[in-house]
Amino acid sequence: MSLIEAKGLRKVFRQAVKEPGLRGAVKHLFTQRYVDKHAVDGIDLTIREGETVAYVGPNGAGKSTTIKMLSGVLVPTSGELRVDGFVPHKQRMENAVRIGAVFGQRTQLWWDIPVRESLNLLKDIYQVPEDAFRRNLDAFVELLGMEEFIHLSARKLSLGQRMRADLAAALLHDPKIVYLDEPTIGLDVSVKQKIRSFIKQMNRDKGTTLLLTTHDLGDIEDLCERLVIIDHGRIIYDGSLQAVKDAFARERTIHLQLGSELAEPSLLFSDLPEVGMDRTGPYRLAIRFDRFRITASEIVKRIISQADVADFHIDEPNIESIIRRVYEGSLDLELAAESPVAASREA
């Protein structure tokens, strides 16, 4: 069943145009000029219950504006939007009980009272039944390692502690969908891991739907099955994470353990100057190649013609290089869907 249905969703902001300096500021007082900023420019997005979706794009692409419309904080300029059947900005209470939100830069905890008290207040606000509250609180305290700081006020928490407390606060009322905006920003590896495994467990055990915006590609790899890329307010890719990797990660590295020395290494790839070969140890090679130009089996065949191969493995493509290239403008995913080779402007 669809939990989120957006059709032709649009948000236009009027932005003041000011010339720089004091002169510009004074001039603006008398002759105000504005431009329309199409922050979200007609997106269609359907998300089903239980899906884990990464919503990514460069700075200013329109991610936060979308999430704010989904949360009911912003009113769309046009288009249709329903979350679990409700129109978020009109039916704010109905929407609020269905969603949980964590914004990495802000907190929904009360600054001066102990975390435990903040959670108690949220229980009353969301009218969480006592037994469900107890159950969730006990589980969250354990899974997120909150015992050591639950008695402290939010003001006294480290960033990692605050993020964990915010996650607990967002999920306390068992929302159907959780919006996470940069949930691991600035956190160390072990806290990131804790947060990611907690989110995975909520998705697995309770079927919580996840919409994640992040610039941390590790979050995406770890948590999401579907990738939606937005740029200039428009969705430029919507598909499975694995499909995008399979189709567009051109660069691969094959690591080989040799049983003997190569006879004439300089001749191996003399016809393919873009193939990179590094010695990574005694009898060890790492070969970087473009899989649209040469296959891994062809590489192994060539190596075997000159030396014994004891073992080899190929590195999984990583999503980071793909997204980086989309942002840089060197990979057009729409074009890529038709022809992966034509899509790369580097080629």
Ligand SMILES: Nc1ncnc2c1ncn2[C@@H]1O[C@H](COP(=O)(O)OP(=O)(O)OP(=O)(O)O)[C@@H](O)[C@H]1O
């Ligand atoms: N309240 C506002 N008034 C005017 N313009 C706005 C407002 N909020 C956002 N914008 C503009 O809309 C565009 C999209 O902003 P948005 O915050 O949604 O981007 P984002 O993808 O979340 O970026 P980031 O990754 O930097 O958080 C930007 O050009 C931004 O300047």
